[in-house]
Amino acid sequence: MNPEDSKVEVVRTGGCHDCGGRCPYKLHVREGRVVRMEPDGELRACVRGYAMRQRIYSSDWLTRPLKRIGRRGEGKFAEITWDEALDTAAHELKRVKESWGNGAILHVALGGGVGGIHCFAATQRLFNQFGGAVRMWGGPSAEAYVFASRATYGTLETGNAREDLENARMVILWGSNPVETIFGTNTSYQLIKAREAGARFICVDPRLTDSGAVFADQWVPIRPGTDVAMMLAMAFVMIRDDLHDARFVERCAVGFDQFESYVMGVEDGVPKTPEWAAARTGVAAPVIEKLAREYAVTKPAALITGFAPGRTERGEQFHRAAAILATLTGNVGRSGTATGGFDRVAGMPMHQPAYLPWGKNPLEAGASRMEGSLDIGRRNRHRVHWAKLWDCILEGVSGGYPSDIKLAYVVGANPLNQVQNVNKGIEALRKLESIIVHEQFMTPTAKFADLVLPVNSHWARDDILRPWYVGSYYICANKAIESLPETKSDFDIAVELASRLGIQDFSDKDAEGWRRHIVETEPDMRDHVRDYGEFRKEGLHRVRTEQPTISLKQQVDDPEKNPFRTPSGKIEIYALRIAELDDPKVPAIPKYADPEEGPSSALARNYPLQLITYHSRTRAHSVFGNVSWLKDLEPQALWLSAEDARARGIADGKSVSVFNDRGRIIVPAKVTERILPGVVALGEGAWYTPDEDGVDKGGCPNVLTNDQYSPGGAFVSNSCLVQVEKA
Numbered sequence: 001m002n003p004e005d006s007k008v009e010v011v012r013t014g015g016c017h018d019c020g021g022r023c024p025y026k027l028h029v030r031e032g033r034v035v036r037m038e039p040d041g042e043l044r045a046c047v048r049g050y051a052m053r054q055r056i057y058s059s060d061w062l063t064r065p066l067k068r069i070g071r072r073g074e075g076k077f078a079e080i081t082w083d084e085a086l087d088t089a090a091h092e093l094k095r096v097k098e099s100w101g102n103g104a105i106l107h108v109a110l111g112g113g114v115g116g117i118h119c120f121a122a123t124q125r126l127f128n129q130f131g132g133a134v135r136m137w138g139g140p141s142a143e144a145y146v147f148a149s150r151a152t153y154g155t156l157e158t159g160n161a162r163e164d165l166e167n168a169r170m171v172i173l174w175g176s177n178p179v180e181t182i183f184g185t186n187t188s189y190q191l192i193k194a195r196e197a198g199a200r201f202i203c204v205d206p207r208l209t210d211s212g213a214v215f216a217d218q219w220v221p222i223r224p225g226t227d228v229a230m231m232l233a234m235a236f237v238m239i240r241d242d243l244h245d246a247r248f249v250e251r252c253a254v255g256f257d258q259f260e261s262y263v264m265g266v267e268d269g270v271p272k273t274p275e276w277a278a279a280r281t282g283v284a285a286p287v288i289e290k291l292a293r294e295y296a297v298t299k300p301a302a303l304i305t306g307f308a309p310g311r312t313e314r315g316e317q318f319h320r321a322a323a324i325l326a327t328l329t330g331n332v333g334r335s336g337t338a339t340g341g342f343d344r345v346a347g348m349p350m351h352q353p354a355y356l357p358w359g360k361n362p363l364e365a366g367a368s369r370m371e372g373s374l375d376i377g378r379r380n381r382h383r384v385h386w387a388k389l390w391d392c393i394l395e396g397v398s399g400g401y402p403s404d405i406k407l408a409y410v411v412g413a414n415p416l417n418q419v420q421n422v423n424k425g426i427e428a429l430r431k432l433e434s435i436i437v438h439e440q441f442m443t444p445t446a447k448f449a450d451l452v453l454p455v456n457s458h459w460a461r462d463d464i465l466r467p468w469y470v471g472s473y474y475i476c477a478n479k480a481i482e483s484l485p486e487t488k489s490d491f492d493i494a495v496e497l498a499s500r501l502g503i504q505d506f507s508d509k510d511a512e513g514w515r516r517h518i519v520e521t522e523p524d525m526r527d528h529v530r531d532y533g534e535f536r537k538e539g540l541h542r543v544r545t546e547q548p549t550i551s552l553k554q555q556v557d558d559p560e561k562n563p564f565r566t567p568s569g570k571i572e573i574y575a576l577r578i579a580e581l582d583d584p585k586v587p588a589i590p591k592y593a594d595p596e597e598g599p600s601s602a603l604a605r606n607y608p609l610q611l612i613t614y615h616s617r618t619r620a621h622s623v624f625g626n627v628s629w630l631k632d633l634e635p636q637a638l639w640l641s642a643e644d645a646r647a648r649g650i651a652d653g654k655s656v657s658v659f660n661d662r663g664r665i666i667v668p669a670k671v672t673e674r675i676l677p678g679v680v681a682l683g684e685g686a687w688y689t690p691d692e693d694g695v696d697k698g699g700c701p702n703v704l705t706n707d708q709y710s711p712g713g714a715f716v717s718n719s720c721l722v723q724v725e726k727a
């Protein structure tokens with residue numbers, strides 16, 4: 001392709017899925033069709049971005065509104081006109097509101113497409129103007145992290161700009177795999193620079209991931225859900241040998257004494273020695289000793305934690321313990337560190353409101369302002385935790401949920417696939433009176449809809465995008481191609497529904513008008529992006545700082561003058577806000593408990609293997625799960641250790657049955673030395689594809705996972721026991 005080709009128009013846009021990145025890129029458009037995607041500098045795209053064309057030009061893209069004609073979930077639909085579809089949706093919404101009130105409507109909206117204007121921003125505004133709908137809380141991503149970071153540091157802004165990573169002398173990737181599980185577009189790029197600058201890398205993960213293979217000097221395989229035991233033992237070594245930074249702790253933190261008492265065994269008679277931890281974690285005591293010493297003396301060191309170890313029964317303890325290790329070693333508020341906190345970068349776009357203003361949910365009027373997940377579930381009784389989606393539908397008010405749900409309105413989400421316990425999900429979806437889904441493809445959830453409204457692609461829309469998690473830029477996503485006939489954006493659907501629902505003031509602008517409005521009126525955005533025309537033309541606004549931002553620097557430089565936003569004004573090793581909760585399952589200092597669904601539980605007799613469900617490099621959750629280029633690159637398979645495979649007579653590539661009391665999956669086995677024996681792993685996001693007996697042949701791990709949440713509000717999907725047999 002010749003870029004000088006005069007028929008080629010170059011349009012600047014970017015990725016919009018919940019993919020861990022969010023890259024700005026240029027589309028080369030020739031006669032209305034994208035012929036090439038060109039990434040932008042070091043904000044480079046990943047394999048999914050390069051395969052996006054196959055998703056967008058897929059012949060499976062939904063192009064007609066669909067009405068269910070078969071049984072729920074059977075997948076039989078009739079094509080209808082948009083008029084009929086919108087009339088039906090409006091009629092159902094009004095009927096349910098009039099018969100049962102707004103509390104009977106559940107807005108099931110997640111990050112499938114995360115633009116500022118399209119996707120759930122549009123329907124959230126619609127529902128708020130319609131009198132409200134029940135919303136969810138407790139994001140499946142990082143709730144444990146959010147809880148711990150707020151409790152310990154009083155903020156989520158604990159991270160340094162990624163450019164600062166190259167100043168680290170040691171990097172510990174703990175349950176973190178940024179080469180495959182993208183964690184901010186340029187993270188791997190900056191880690192390479194850190195490696196080149198001589199940093200030593202350690203990877204603590206049950207699997208030897210590509211990040212481990214590429215970066216790590218040492219792989220430390222660990223049993224899932226036991227990380228806290230290892231962290232406590234590291235603290236034990238530091239305290240015993242006086243290796244911790246006592247002056248830093250004294251100056252910047254509170255609660256060391258209580259922590260010391262627990263770690264050294266004064267409190268409960270159990271010193272948290274490396275030997276004690278070895279028995280729980282499967283990591284040999286000398287390995288723990290050595291890592292503790294190295295981490296204590298090699299400064300600065302970056303402890304980078306992923307979200308996965310937090311997606312366990314007591315997930316918040318993992319993130320609390322990580323933050324406290326960083327505190328003990330003085331690796332907070334300094335260049336070259338990462339704090340084990342939530343790691344948003346102070347002052348960067350992630351926090352700035354760049355959304356269509358959606359107002360307030362009338363159903364939540366009177367609920368206490370939610371200061372974050374430390375309180376959210378307890379104070380706001382109008383919301384439902386994501387892990388309780390199915391129980392809420394099945395049990396309603398009698399089960400203690402805010403209302404009896406009659407209608408689910410799903411936007412940018414694939415809950416049947418992505419929320420735990422698929423078989424319970426099917427039962428719940430069958431119970432509803434009405435299910436309306438905005439979708440691009442016939443996903444496992446859309447199959448259960450009564451009405452499917454076909455949505456266009458982000459390449460056919462104007463939008464504003466912010467980086468995922470870390471990153472210092474805004475993307476002005478410009479429309480590059482026409483929508484397929486008979487597809488609409490979520491925003492356009494909301495506009496048309498609003499007029500049918502009698503809502504007068506839904507919108508006086510088109511998407512481009514809203515984009516300009518947001519950029520020019522939202523105070524934080526206005527300060528960043530001064531020239532809208534330029535932003536639109538460049539497609540990217542980078543927030544430049546002279547030096548890479550170091551979060552919490554002022555606080556640690558002078559904690560008296562610049563207190564942390566915790567009750568004590570210091571880093572809270574003993575967290576006062578947690579103590580107030582008075583819940584033995586969330587102690588005020590981080591403590592270890594064996595997982596209830598773990599190797600030492602009674603359940604392990606029947607289901608001896610721990611299942612973890614990592615994020616695959618070839619999907620963004622379920623998005624891209626139907627793209628054959630990507631499926632070929634990494635076929636869905638169960639990671640099984642050579643030892644566990646041998647014991648079961650299983651050969652690489654052969655089908656295995658993976659099961660527990662919640663369900664059964666049949667997938668090929670990937671027999672490998674790259675996973676700890678006793679642990680199996682399956683990428684999340686593969687599409688649930690049941691056979692006639694309800695056995696999933698698609699390899700969707702949520703058929704097996706437990707629909708509970710941790711005391712801090714985390715999904716517990718990585719606390720899951722299964723058995724594996726030859727299929």
Ligand SMILES: Nc1nc2c(c(=O)[nH]1)N[C@H]1C(S)=C(S)[C@@H](COP(=O)(O)OP(=O)(O)OC[C@H]3O[C@@H](n4cnc5c(=O)[nH]c(N)nc54)[C@H](O)[C@@H]3O)O[C@H]1N2
Pocket residue numbers: 018110111112113118119140141142311411412413414415418419420438439440441443455456458490613614615620621622623684685701702705717
């Ligand atoms: N077992 C297990 N389960 C997990 C996880 C895990 O680690 N293990 N991870 C969890 C995490 S972190 C997350 S964030 C969730 C993600 O859960 P979801 O957000 O539900 O899943 P996605 O697959 O990202 O997106 C849902 C749908 O959005 C659609 N979509 C894309 N763009 C648009 C658009 O513009 N408009 C509309 N209307 N739809 C659009 C896609 O086609 C897709 O079907 O999954 C969670 N589930």
Ligand SMILES: Nc1nc2c(c(=O)[nH]1)N[C@H]1C(S)=C(S)[C@@H](COP(=O)(O)OP(=O)(O)OC[C@H]3O[C@@H](n4cnc5c(=O)[nH]c(N)nc54)[C@H](O)[C@@H]3O)O[C@H]1N2
Pocket residue numbers: 018019020021140141142174175176177180181182183204205206207209222223224225226227305306307308309312612613614615616617618619620621681685718
């Ligand atoms: N390619 C890709 N990138 C993504 C996404 C995607 O779907 N695909 N999704 C994005 C989103 S929305 C999110 S929330 C994040 C999720 O980010 P994470 O939750 O951090 O990602 P995972 O891949 O689930 O887990 C990271 C690593 O932790 C390991 N692990 C699992 N359990 C444990 C444990 O108990 N202890 C330890 N030490 N390690 C454990 C896994 O083997 C894996 O290698 O990723 C983002 N990036």
Ligand code: SF4
Pocket residue numbers: 014015016017019020021022023044045046047048049050182185620
């Ligand atoms: S999927 Fe995400 S990380 Fe990959 S290219 Fe697209 S925006 Fe970038």
Ligand SMILES: [Mo]
Pocket residue numbers: 018140141142
């Ligand atoms: Mo997520």
